[in-house]
Amino acid sequence: xxxxxxxxxxxxxxxxxxxxxxxxxxxxxxxxxxxxxxxxxxxxxxxxxxxxxxxxxxxxxxxxxxxxxxxxxxxxxxxxxxxxxxxxxxxxxxxxxxxxxxxxxxxxxxxxxxxxxxxxxxxxxxxxxxxxxxxxxxxxxxxxxxxxxxxxxxxxxxxxxxxxxxxxxxxxxxxxxxxxxxxxxxxxxxxxxxxxxxxxxxxxxxxxxxxxxxxxxxxxx
Amino acid sequence: xxxxxxxxxxxxxxxxxxxxxxxxxxxxxxxxxxxxxxxxxxxxxxxxxxxxxxxxxxxxxxxxxxxxxxxxxxxxxxxxxxxxxxxxxxxxxxxxxxxxxxxxxxxxxxxxxxxxxxxxxxxxxxxxxxxxxxxxxxxxxxxxxxxxxxxxxxxxxxxxxxxxxxxxxxxxxxxxxxxxxxxxxxxxxxxxxxxxxxxxxxxxxxxxxxxxxxxxxxxxx
DNA sequence: AATAAAAGTGAAAGTTTCGTGAAATTTAAG
DNA sequence: CTTAAATTTCACGAAACTTTCACTTTTATT
Numbered sequence: 001x002x003x004x005x006x007x008x009x010x011x012x013x014x015x016x017x018x019x020x021x022x023x024x025x026x027x028x029x030x031x032x033x034x035x036x037x038x039x040x041x042x043x044x045x046x047x048x049x050x051x052x053x054x055x056x057x058x059x060x061x062x063x064x065x066x067x068x069x070x071x072x073x074x075x076x077x078x079x080x081x082x083x084x085x086x087x088x089x090x091x092x093x094x095x096x097x098x099x100x101x102x103x104x105x106x107x108x109x110x111x112x113x114x115x116x117x118x119x120x121x122x123x124x125x126x127x128x129x130x131x132x133x134x135x136x137x138x139x140x141x142x143x144x145x146x147x148x149x150x151x152x153x154x155x156x157x158x159x160x161x162x163x164x165x166x167x168x169x170x171x172x173x174x175x176x177x178x179x180x181x182x183x184x185x186x187x188x189x190x191x192x193x194x195x196x197x198x199x200x201x202x203x204x205x206x207x208x209x210x211x212x213x214x215x216x217x218x219x220x221x
Numbered sequence: 222x223x224x225x226x227x228x229x230x231x232x233x234x235x236x237x238x239x240x241x242x243x244x245x246x247x248x249x250x251x252x253x254x255x256x257x258x259x260x261x262x263x264x265x266x267x268x269x270x271x272x273x274x275x276x277x278x279x280x281x282x283x284x285x286x287x288x289x290x291x292x293x294x295x296x297x298x299x300x301x302x303x304x305x306x307x308x309x310x311x312x313x314x315x316x317x318x319x320x321x322x323x324x325x326x327x328x329x330x331x332x333x334x335x336x337x338x339x340x341x342x343x344x345x346x347x348x349x350x351x352x353x354x355x356x357x358x359x360x361x362x363x364x365x366x367x368x369x370x371x372x373x374x375x376x377x378x379x380x381x382x383x384x385x386x387x388x389x390x391x392x393x394x395x396x397x398x399x400x401x402x403x404x405x406x407x408x409x410x411x412x413x414x415x416x417x418x419x420x421x422x423x424x425x426x427x428x429x430x431x432x433x434x435x436x437x438x439x440x441x442x
Numbered sequence: 443a444a445t446a447a448a449a450g451t452g453a454a455a456g457t458t459t460c461g462t463g464a465a466a467t468t469t470a471a472g
Numbered sequence: 473c474t475t476a477a478a479t480t481t482c483a484c485g486a487a488a489c490t491t492t493c494a495c496t497t498t499t500a501t502t
Contacts, residue, residue, distance in 0.1 A: 063467085073324075136432055137439075138388040150489055151433035176473065188491055194451060209449065371478055409459090409480055414460065432459070432488065443502100450497065457490070468479065 001115065001165070002026040002044070004048050006036040007051040007077065012032070016049065019104040024166040033057025037065055047115060048074040059144070111130070126161050128219050131203045133161060137156070141200055153196045160207065160217035167210040222338065223247045223265070227257040227283070228272040230297065237270065240325040241332070254278025258286055268336055269295045294335050347382050349440050352424045354382060363422055373398070374417045381428065381438035388431040410435070
């Protein structure tokens with residue numbers, strides 16, 4: 001997940017960048033609209049975090065300059081009181097607003113929400129080589145053959161895939177897959193990972209344990 | 222495809238309308254619940270996009286006023302923070318939520334998804350091998366022989382088929398087949414599934430239980 | 443290499459969910 | 473009003489799933 005952060009204040013850049021990196025995102029920085037635009041034209045980002053108020057080229061202008069095929073999910077930062085015209089936001093494809101001052105935790109939450117929303121609406125089927133996960137029908141295929149998994153296995157795999165490449169702690173997995181109100185053991189996750197791996201056959205390698213942290217899903221067989 | 226957009230803010234109407242038209246949809250506008258209701262009673266729409274917060278008649282009230290036979294797929298717009306009770310939404314037959322501010326791209330994606338889901342088999346006969354379901358005449362044939370089913374069994378099968386491949390929760394089934402105003406047990410669904418399966422003979426296998434979720438229809442005998 | 447911490451695993455125990463027959467209730471029809 | 477049909481609730485056994493536990497293996501550290 002590559003995120004481009006555009007802000008003219010070095011301090012804010014640093015804070016955001018640090019938190020995003022701690023959450024396993026790839027962070028890129030730009031301190032003005034021109035730089036950001038040229039970066040966007042050169043490579044593909046998954047998310048844009050953009051300060052509206054900047055010298056020279058402001059956020060709105062930047063958004064308008066981005067060509068259609070390069071448009072990406074965007075979270076806008078604005079100072080409290082700055083009456084951001086929500087409507088002009090709409091038509092520019094803004095996905096969320098965060099008002100300064102904000103807590104990094106909140107920002108991370110928004111980032112995750114926006115990314116989840118944008119990914120999920122793209123397709124209800126995940127495919128990697130011979131592995132297919134159909135989220136709507138809640139079914140999994142390996143080499144065109146449906147395999148049967150338990151509900152927890154399915155939810156666990158779904159969550160891992162939707163956060164592919166990101167190391168997820170047992171706590172994270174428990175709170176997202178089991179629910180915040182689950183009060184069982186950490187190690188329950190391990191057991192389900194075990195069962196999931198068995199179900200996945202040769203694709204068990206896609207579920208990698210991150211020692212001392214938890215697990216992550218990667219696309220490598 | 223005729224879509225009715227109900228929102229009291231002229232600007233939002235315009236934005237949505239513009240994007241929908243660009244995607245080849247026929248757009249109709251209403252700025253309050255009363256107008257919307259009378260339009261719905263006069264003509265058939267394929268989709269309703271509805272703002273919950275409106276002066277006079279709010280979205281929920283409008284939904285309740287729409288007679289059963291005129292009910293249509295609905296996407297609800299709500300402002301962030303407006304704690305829409307997702308559950309009460311489900312029982313009103315709402316198909317999707319979009320939170321303001323939203324990107325038009327996202328809205329279009331949702332619109333397509335909901336319409337695809339709902340009109341997947343709008344034709345009035347569904348056929349799979351020796352199974353025929355005639356939606357208009359409300360009759361079912363298995364190997365050219367008509368079988369008799371109760372009204373609920375028919376509605377249940379119809380809804381399952383129209384959402385084939387999608388795992389449907391008991392709540393979803395209750396709100397769409399029974400109506401949002403049904404306040405009975407979850408498990409009622411199970412009993413009707415049981416009876417439907419018995420009626421379907423060898424095609425009982427098409428109705429698959431999704432453990433922990435509900436049921437889905439699949440084309441496999 | 444020794445040690446401690448973390449992760450893998452098989453199996454038992456516990457819990458939830460589901461299928462089903464039968465009874466109770468509601469609805470529709472005569 | 474009576475009767476049949478349809479719908480809903482209920483309860484219990486069966487099946488499926490989840491969690492814990494104890495033990496083994498692996499990994500990281502000194």
